[in-house]
Amino acid sequence: MTVGTPKHRELGLTDAEYELIVEKLGREPNDVELAMFSLLWSEHCAYKHSRKLLRRLPTEGERVVMGPGENAGAVDVGKGFAVAFKVESHNHPSAVEPFEGAATGVGGILRDVFAIGARPIAILDSLRFGELDSPRSRHLLDGAVRGIGHYGNSIGVPTVGGEIYFEEPYEHNCLVNAMCIGFAKTKDMVRAAAAGPGNAIVLMGASTGRDGIGGASVLASAELGEGDEAKRPTVQIGDPFEESKLLECCLELLAKGLLVSLQDLGAAGLTSSAGEMASAGGVGIDIDVAAVPLREADMEPFEIMVSESQERMLAVVEPARVAEVRAICEMWQTGSAVIGSVTEGGAIRILRGDEVVGEMPVEALVDGCPLYDLEPAEPDGWIYGNRATLAEGASSEEELLALLGAPSIASKRWAFEQYDWIVGSRTVRRPEQADAAVLNLPEAGNAIAVSIDGNGRRVACDPYEGTIEAVLECAQNLACVGAEPLGLTNCLNFGNPEKPTGAWQLDRAVSGLADACNALGVPVVGGNVSLYNEGPEGPIYPTPVVAMVGELPDPAQVAGGAFLAAGDAIGLIGPFEPSLAGSELAKQRGELKMGLPRPEVADVAAACEIVRDAVRAGKLSSVHDVSDGGLAVAIAECAIAGGIGCETNVEHLRERGAQPEEALFGEGPGGFLVSGDRAVLEELGAVLLGTVGGDQVSIGAGDRSLSVKLAEAHGAWASLAARV
Amino acid sequence: MIWGVLQFPGSCDERDALHACEVHGDGARLVWHESRDLDGVDGIVVPGGFSYGDYLRAGAIARFSPAMEAVAEAAAGGAPVLGICNGFQVLCEAGLLPGALLRNVELRFRCHQVDLIDERGGERLSIPAKHGEGRYYAPEAMLDDLEANGKIAYRYAEGHNSNGSVRDVAGVTNERGNVLGLMPHPEHAVDPLTGSTDGLRVFDRVTQVTA
Numbered sequence: 001m002t003v004g005t006p007k008h009r010e011l012g013l014t015d016a017e018y019e020l021i022v023e024k025l026g027r028e029p030n031d032v033e034l035a036m037f038s039l040l041w042s043e044h045c046a047y048k049h050s051r052k053l054l055r056r057l058p059t060e061g062e063r064v065v066m067g068p069g070e071n072a073g074a075v076d077v078g079k080g081f082a083v084a085f086k087v088e089s090h091n092h093p094s095a096v097e098p099f100e101g102a103a104t105g106v107g108g109i110l111r112d113v114f115a116i117g118a119r120p121i122a123i124l125d126s127l128r129f130g131e132l133d134s135p136r137s138r139h140l141l142d143g144a145v146r147g148i149g150h151y152g153n154s155i156g157v158p159t160v161g162g163e164i165y166f167e168e169p170y171e172h173n174c175l176v177n178a179m180c181i182g183f184a185k186t187k188d189m190v191r192a193a194a195a196g197p198g199n200a201i202v203l204m205g206a207s208t209g210r211d212g213i214g215g216a217s218v219l220a221s222a223e224l225g226e227g228d229e230a231k232r233p234t235v236q237i238g239d240p241f242e243e244s245k246l247l248e249c250c251l252e253l254l255a256k257g258l259l260v261s262l263q264d265l266g267a268a269g270l271t272s273s274a275g276e277m278a279s280a281g282g283v284g285i286d287i288d289v290a291a292v293p294l295r296e297a298d299m300e301p302f303e304i305m306v307s308e309s310q311e312r313m314l315a316v317v318e319p320a321r322v323a324e325v326r327a328i329c330e331m332w333q334t335g336s337a338v339i340g341s342v343t344e345g346g347a348i349r350i351l352r353g354d355e356v357v358g359e360m361p362v363e364a365l366v367d368g369c370p371l372y373d374l375e376p377a378e379p380d381g382w383i384y385g386n387r388a389t390l391a392e393g394a395s396s397e398e399e400l401l402a403l404l405g406a407p408s409i410a411s412k413r414w415a416f417e418q419y420d421w422i423v424g425s426r427t428v429r430r431p432e433q434a435d436a437a438v439l440n441l442p443e444a445g446n447a448i449a450v451s452i453d454g455n456g457r458r459v460a461c462d463p464y465e466g467t468i469e470a471v472l473e474c475a476q477n478l479a480c481v482g483a484e485p486l487g488l489t490n491c492l493n494f495g496n497p498e499k500p501t502g503a504w505q506l507d508r509a510v511s512g513l514a515d516a517c518n519a520l521g522v523p524v525v526g527g528n529v530s531l532y533n534e535g536p537e538g539p540i541y542p543t544p545v546v547a548m549v550g551e552l553p554d555p556a557q558v559a560g561g562a563f564l565a566a567g568d569a570i571g572l573i574g575p576f577e578p579s580l581a582g583s584e585l586a587k588q589r590g591e592l593k594m595g596l597p598r599p600e601v602a603d604v605a606a607a608c609e610i611v612r613d614a615v616r617a618g619k620l621s622s623v624h625d626v627s628d629g630g631l632a633v634a635i636a637e638c639a640i641a642g643g644i645g646c647e648t649n650v651e652h653l654r655e656r657g658a659q660p661e662e663a664l665f666g667e668g669p670g671g672f673l674v675s676g677d678r679a680v681l682e683e684l685g686a687v688l689l690g691t692v693g694g695d696q697v698s699i700g701a702g703d704r705s706l707s708v709k710l711a712e713a714h715g716a717w718a719s720l721a722a723r724v
Numbered sequence: 725m726i727w728g729v730l731q732f733p734g735s736c737d738e739r740d741a742l743h744a745c746e747v748h749g750d751g752a753r754l755v756w757h758e759s760r761d762l763d764g765v766d767g768i769v770v771p772g773g774f775s776y777g778d779y780l781r782a783g784a785i786a787r788f789s790p791a792m793e794a795v796a797e798a799a800a801g802g803a804p805v806l807g808i809c810n811g812f813q814v815l816c817e818a819g820l821l822p823g824a825l826l827r828n829v830e831l832r833f834r835c836h837q838v839d840l841i842d843e844r845g846g847e848r849l850s851i852p853a854k855h856g857e858g859r860y861y862a863p864e865a866m867l868d869d870l871e872a873n874g875k876i877a878y879r880y881a882e883g884h885n886s887n888g889s890v891r892d893v894a895g896v897t898n899e900r901g902n903v904l905g906l907m908p909h910p911e912h913a914v915d916p917l918t919g920s921t922d923g924l925r926v927f928d929r930v931t932q933v934t935a
Contacts, residue, residue: 146832149833150833153736153833153835153854153856154734154736154774154777154778155736156735156736156737156773239777240774240777241733241734241774241776241777241778241779242777244733244734244736244774244777245733245734248733332733333733416835417834417835417836418832418833418834418835419835420736420833420835420854421835422835422852422854422909422912422918422919423736423737423740423854423912424739424740425739425740425743425911425912425914425915425918426918427918428917428918430919440917440918555917556917
């Protein structure tokens, strides 16, 4: 600690916040209390720069079982079952130590889901790195992918989908967002509120060590910069075997009705779990740090209270059932200890044996942090760099191959083959087989589809429209497999909200998210916010990662994204109006600037419905949404996936005001590329583009027409493995 | 045919195996690793996963479990025993099957659909494989013996041996043929909805030996 700097500032609290703590306590806090306040009043725990904005989001809907405020959101899927889901970031730990950062990100999100009594059935992840030609990015990518695989594979939860983008602004601050889907009997689900004064507080799972101390305040709520190596000890270390036992143990305890409530220990460890449980239940909690099983005997009370050791859960148990709970923990070879009790009144007291070492009102600790208004200001123009990588005067063929080989667009097989995507026997569509992951739910007699999306580059061009597009992209991906949205969660990854541009990006993005969700009638059931994602060269692209869960009645009727049969007609459904603004081609040409066209959300929603119904009726051979790289890339991807070429023409898009180049590579929401019977496509109102067949990908576009060999297109698209 | 599926702390695929056994046979139940009770069980699956966290070495701790002692007795009595992935590693560690499994030649976990050839009749099966330590190894003399005595159950089809297994070996049996271990996952291939039903042929093979 620097001599002369007040302790509270070292811990990330402002002078005004410190004074407020003194006022609320009526005295100066001691070290234990200061450590606990500094964590729960950090951005990571208190959402002090985002909470006011998040009130804009619609959170109610007929199918919502659990909404924001619980460990995970959940929606009803019928027959007494619910699907729980949540996305959380582990960005800063992953930027410091990618393997453990990503692994513990997965471990943390799994605990959030089984904390509410749902069995995790799938993981998805959303990753962002700097450009692939940077050694740092390749190191972070390799570590994060191995870390995700290590944890997910070892615990027997399939990783069924995700996305990876490579963009310069993530060079120093990669993003690792992990999502978990859980499945539960609705009646077995449990909330996180402590209740019943006199009940025991039981800490289950791993013992408590010095790992991750200060993670929430020092790591998660400050910009990254020089000296990050020194922060390595604050990154937690995961052990999926511990978690596997803990998971089975908790699910058994819940199924037997032995727990009053359950909460995972994540950021800020015992401090936040105990604080949040007490706050939600309107009760107090006593914790005796002397009863906490430790890895190192000489740990100080504040260290025990803030440790972020992984694979731990906190339960409230009626005294008469403690013995039974501990016996089940023993059977699963997972630790358990009674470390305190629920009390009347609203104080959280920390004891060491008989000695009180900290005592704070729960209200002050958990809900007392001041919430700040942002001071947004729109930047004058494009604030990020953009180096051109495509030669001037490149032909359409060269452009198509450059786009197919762009790391953000190219096949991610190298990554997803490192993940077990099949354990659990629910995976109806494997990664890259369709636009959304599809999971069979035989217990409920139906299936769910999941999509996770968020193109930061487009959000940087226009935070409001770009965020709407991210929601639409998810809705379109669900429509491609015949699914109807049930609920949405999100992870808002942004730069410093105390800077005007960061504030403006966040403010506009949240408005876009709210407006899109309202227009589509999709409730937001939870979310996570990760701010201060900045490196020495500036902020990341504003990156709202949106994840949507939808329902489909019959998993046997799911279209894929591959052309199936020679002779099938190819068509375009939806109000797709291609523009080069914010596109991958504009990026490669070094032409990025502010602004995106405004989509008609209602028209996109109508197109989703047409496609969804057609897929459910088994009318289409293939469906793929038009996304990164535009229509030409979508056509090539369907051909590559099917191993069969096509003869197409996109000049019809001139009627929508698109120049040939825009028709080929322009991007925007609302487009579905479909194939199937010509009469069916006409009946659906598709614009006919051509026919499946041959070994060339041919696309007519006036003076920009192109034709490449299917094998050549495949080679470009499959080139990632050789470059990582 | 009633199956028993072993369950260790750290098992991952025991529920999938249980389901596959129910599809294939007349019933199935889990057998806890601390139990020696195989009453009413005709055949046993030692499933995939990371038993005891795979600490020390894959399968090295699980082989000492009470359940594995019971499995060894049942195998000696001729009961069908199918070891899948980690279960294969456990059976090798326990000495019920010859050889050992080493880290994949690319040193990475890989999950993908592979084609296997059944060495008995040349049948080609499409089944998912997923492992980081699946490179089959045995000394040359032992391999010659395995080949000469028909103890190589499955080989990877040409172009499908991604883990570097010696002589493309994907699965082996014991002398009698009632104990079969393989790295790919037949329990994940019993439903056309999730990709293939070829896995049931593997369950057929290990049960037909003793029938």
